[in-house]
Amino acid sequence: MAVKFVKYINLICRSIHSKTTTNNPAQAENGSCIYLDANNYDGTVSYYFEVVALNTSGSNETTNLYKGTSIPSTIITSPAITIQANTTSFEFFRSAAVTIDNNYKLKGVGISATGSASDVQIKSARLVIVQSDASAITDTETQIELGDYEANYTWGDGATSDQPLTYPKYWYYDSSKFDGTVTFEAHCTYFNNDNKAKCTVTIQLQKDDGSFSNWTDVTTIVNASSTAGFVFARQSTDFSASMTSGRNYRLALTTTNYKYGDITIYNAKIVVKQTDASELTKTETVLTLLNSDSATTGLQDCDGYYDADEWDGVTVNIYPEHDASGSGSNTKLQEDTDGAPSDVSNSSITGANRQRGATALSITDNEDIDTYIVTA
16 A cells, blocks of 8 residues: 655754855854755655745845755755745745755755845744655654754753753653654754863753653763864664653753853754564654744744645644643644634643643644744
């Protein structure tokens, strides 16, 4: 039986903008960096990138994917996304299919130079991976965003335990949602502004006891590193033996000698890899619809898009989740039905930390979906 499904990889955890004299590439200036190994996806695989962007100039402007080996600094010229002139409010755009050069595993998003600074702003960006096969998928990968853009911070300098991000993202691991042979790795993109090589950072993946308490280290992504500048860190050694189903996972850090510098976190991922000799029948994907903390109520302009044609031969169950700091925080999803946003039934969630809706959602085909904050 034919099978088809989608994976998403979040590219940025903040808004980025254009510059006037040079392109704004996907490196230290905007922190866009993910690790993509095409060998982890089998079948017929199509890649696209999506942005939610505006363009206040009178000329059409472009945004492109970038590639690299240590930083994603080489532009992938085609396809580009053209953001039409005078697009003065944020709009959703998807590229044509992208040809992936697997010799350059790091990918990011950048913006071409514009006449005035910040003519183009990108609020959300992601890579979209559509897998299909006439009979079965045997290899896939899920990347879940655990990072946030948090600048010039010194987490727990001199503390005896790792400290979470100020606005953490969580992932709840349920082993029943994955089959085949399952392995894990973890990634983090950050910037160390100490050029004296004295400020160090340690970055850990942590799990809780099932109730957001008693956090313990699972694996070390960065171990007391003093490497200055833009760093993409990958912990590629499988740590499945340390993963526990029914627990929440987060990022945590410590720094030393912060008087010499500080750390900016751009993003972080926990990566779930699946393989089976005959067929995978269960997997999970995460579509991030709000990539950074927000205290602004209303629609957030971090749209995603649902196309039922990208799912075939599988049972799809869609649930809303949010991460929040307050017990009264309330969010919901809205879909744009011909320019008049309407609530997605059963998508309202209230509460602190990670909350998941109890009822599977029915999403209208070929519609943008966005987060609506009712109470921050």
